[in-house]
Amino acid sequence: MSGFKTLQGKAAAMDRANVDTDQIIPKQFLKRIEKTGFGQYLFYDWRFTKEGLPNPEFELNKAENQGASILIANENFGCGSSREHAPWALGDYGFKVIIAPSFADIFHQNCLKNGLLPITLPAETVEYLLQRAKKQPYDLKVDLQNGIIEDEYNFSATFTINEYWKKMLINGWDEIEITLQLESSISSFEEKRFAVQ
Amino acid sequence: MGKSIIDKIWEKHVVHREEGKPDLMYIDLHLVHEVTSPQAFSGLRMKNRKVRRPDKTFATVDHNIPTDNRKVINDPVALNQMTTLEKNCLEFGIPLAGLDSPEQGIVHVIGPELGLTQPGMTIVCGDSHTSTHGAFGSIAFGIGTSEVEHVLATQTLWQSKPKTLKLEINGELKKGVTAKDVILYIIAKNGIGFGTGHIIEYCGETIAKMSMEERMTICNMSIEGGAKAGLVSPDETTFAYLQGRKYAPKGAGFADVVENWKYLVSDSDAQYDKTIQIDAADIAPMVSWGTNPSMTSKVNEQIPKLEECKNELEQKSLSRALEYMGLQEGQKIEDIQIQHVFIGSCTNSRLEDLKQAAEIIRGKKVHPHVRALVVPGSQQVKKQAEADGLDLIFKQAGFEWRESGCSMCLSMNNDIVPNGEHCASTSNRNFEGRQGSGARTHLVSPLMAAAAAIYGHFVDVGALLSAETVH
Structure with a gap:
């Protein structure tokens, strides 16, 4: 997993509430046994018509959103199933940051594990970003190190993210390796917990 | 503390x-x-x-x-x-x-x-x-x-x-x-x-x-x-x-x-x-009519109207959901016609669920426009249900009696609801496409699913049970 400190990129607006992981990656694409190659199926049922052609009405198919690396979404993004295929698909498609007023818990956690930064901002701030991104090609700069997000129109907002996850994202560390360094704590916990009573 | x-x-x-x-x-x-x-x-x-x-x-x-x-x-x-x-x-x-x-x-x-x-x-x-x-x-x-x-x-x-x-x-x-x-x-x-x-x-x-x-x-x-x-x-x-x-x-x-x-x-x-405090007496048999589980009403109510929405975002969600579901604002829940019934999933596929549904089904027939299936939650549930004769009640009514699995809850196998058709389902999610591309899911209890299988539309199972007690 590669980390990042700052990101400048195009932002696409998806002004829908409660976007669930069944929409992000429909179930017919969950049968693969790899982590890669899911981007082509991202938002499949919305992105493509019944005939398999790109749906011109769908947000991500609009010309101004091509090449977007930041997704601006609405409340409760990523609700439903725990499928990690959702962040795999978003990442594989090219997204690195998702901004929303709120996220579902498991999805939020899954993003952090895959180098995808979920940024929670107040609803009115997200509304500003959505309106900007809906009108024209819109770039945002995300500074993960300092927790700042800016545009070229003098907009600036701060965001917070747990220091632990920030470090993991910036450094792209292997979390299991970190935990295995605590092997003796795990072993002594097990000895106490499973001691014959 | x-x-x-x-x-x-x-x-x-x-x-x-x-x-x-x-x-x-x-x-x-x-x-x-x-x-x-x-x-x-x-x-x-x-x-x-x-x-x-x-x-x-x-x-x-x-x-x-x-x-x-x-x-x-x-x-x-x-x-x-x-x-x-x-x-x-x-x-x-x-x-x-x-x-x-x-x-x-x-x-x-x-x-x-x-x-x-x-x-x-x-x-x-x-x-x-x-x-x-x-x-x-x-x-x-x-x-x-x-x-x-x-x-x-x-x-x-x-x-x-x-x-x-x-x-x-x-x-x-x-x-x-x-x-x-x-x-x-x-x-x-x-x-x-x-x-x-x-x-x-x-x-x-x-x-x-x-x-x-x-x-x-x-x-x-x-x-x-x-x-x-x-x-x-x-x-x-x-x-x-x-x-x-x-x-x-x-x-x-x-x-x-x-x-x-x-x-x-x-x-x-x-x-x-x-x-949060809830009074059990306020609850009625429920039916979901939209594309997430909160879009749910009591069986004897109507689908909400756009003018009742709190804000624009909610209004957009409602109209999008109604379009997907092929339903109208203000429509009576009991008027929704269904073509499929699924009794199963990790929410409602245990022996007690099947017993409850079987009591409604016993001696009745599945509506001719409805395809209905029961998918027991496990091989043990299936075996016990068969020992209790529940499989016969379902089969005689016209239900399909299946092997255990997640089945039509997320339709990763070939148990799929066709595009545009409505399913009364005892599962847990009514998201778009969950039971198949274009499938329209209504989340209900096993009792409500069983009653819908017989009538071909939603009915208040509370009223149904009360009427049967009187006879």
Whole structure:
């Protein structure tokens, strides 16, 4: 997993509430046994018509959103199933940051594990970003190190993210390796917990 | 300050705590299935890592297996996922209830049924409905595949402690109102995100009177309200359910653990971050009409109107949902015609669910415009139901009687609702495309699904049962 400190990129607006992981990656694409190659199926049922052609009405198919690396979404993004295929698909498609007023818990956690930064901002701030991104090609700069997000129109907002996850994202560390360094704590916990009573 | 059961279980599982970090939590039971595990095992193999506690890990196949003829698997990609799980379990020494095992079933049905699920445990699985196991007084939650790999390798997880939510339900449930209606009512009333960031403790006299099956149905759908987990304090009902189960403690040891389990109750002065009170008498049989579980109304009500929406975002969601569902604002719920009925899923596929549905079905016929199927939650449920003659009641009425699996809850196999058709489903999610591309799902209880199968549209099962009592 590669980390990042700052990101400048195009932002696409998806002004829908409660976007669930069944929409992000429909179930017919969950049968693969790899982590890669899911981007082509991202938002499949919305992105493509019944005939398999790109749906011109769908947000991500609009010309101004091509090449977007930041997704601006609405409340409760990523609700439903725990499928990690959702962040795999978003990442594989090219997204690195998702901004929303709120996220579902498991999805939020899954993003952090895959180098995808979920940024929670107040609803009115997200509304500003959505309106900007809906009108024209819109770039945002995300500074993960300092927790700042800016545009070229003098907009600036701060965001917070747990220091632990920030470090993991910036450094792209292997979390299991970190935990295995605590092997003796795990072993002594097990000895106490499973001691014959 | 007193502690809640959530605080008590959490504290008992902290392996390592450090300022500025989540807690490193020990996991007592890890359930594994074919869809969310292959990449986790590959990850272990790449780094030459072992499964730390295969004895605290248990696997089954459920999500993409066929429920008609399980000897023939036509989907090569699904078959590959199943055989991959078999190979992984063999290589890493993990017990597996495979397709030919009498213990096979939906992971959240077999955990409790085998007595693997026990009070006071931390339980995880790469599936969001892991919250089901909270019915036994455990902290049980769904995780992604990276976390599956982490648990396999370390038997722990880094977790920030969620907030706590006390959800108290008191009073008598009306006739025809089941646990499914209770949880659908809670989500409809409080919204799809009301539990986000929280673990719910369900309590109150209504919950105390419920069977384990009913408590499982409620805890199962905690995630549909956004909650990390939901649980119920263990009591005599819990202990009686577990006694004699395959993996539950045996003999004198059972009485000893029960003594410990009795401490798993919230102190009377326990503090919660949020409290919700529900009056059981306010609840009616519920039907979802939209594309998320909060879009649900009482069976004798109408679909909301656009003008009743609180804001523009809600209005947009409503009109989008109605367009997808092919329904009108203000339409009566009872007028919705249905073409499919699915009784099954980790929410409602246990023996008690099937018995309730069978009572409605007995001696009746499925409406000619309806295709109906029953998919028992496990091979054990199926076997017991057949011993009780339930299969005959369903089959004589025109239902298909299937092998156990997740089936039409997420339609990863070939149990699919066709584009544009409506299904009365005892499952947990009515998201767009969940039961098939363009499929229109209505979440209901087994009683309501059974009644809809006979009438071809939704009917108030409470009124139906009252009328039958009079005759």
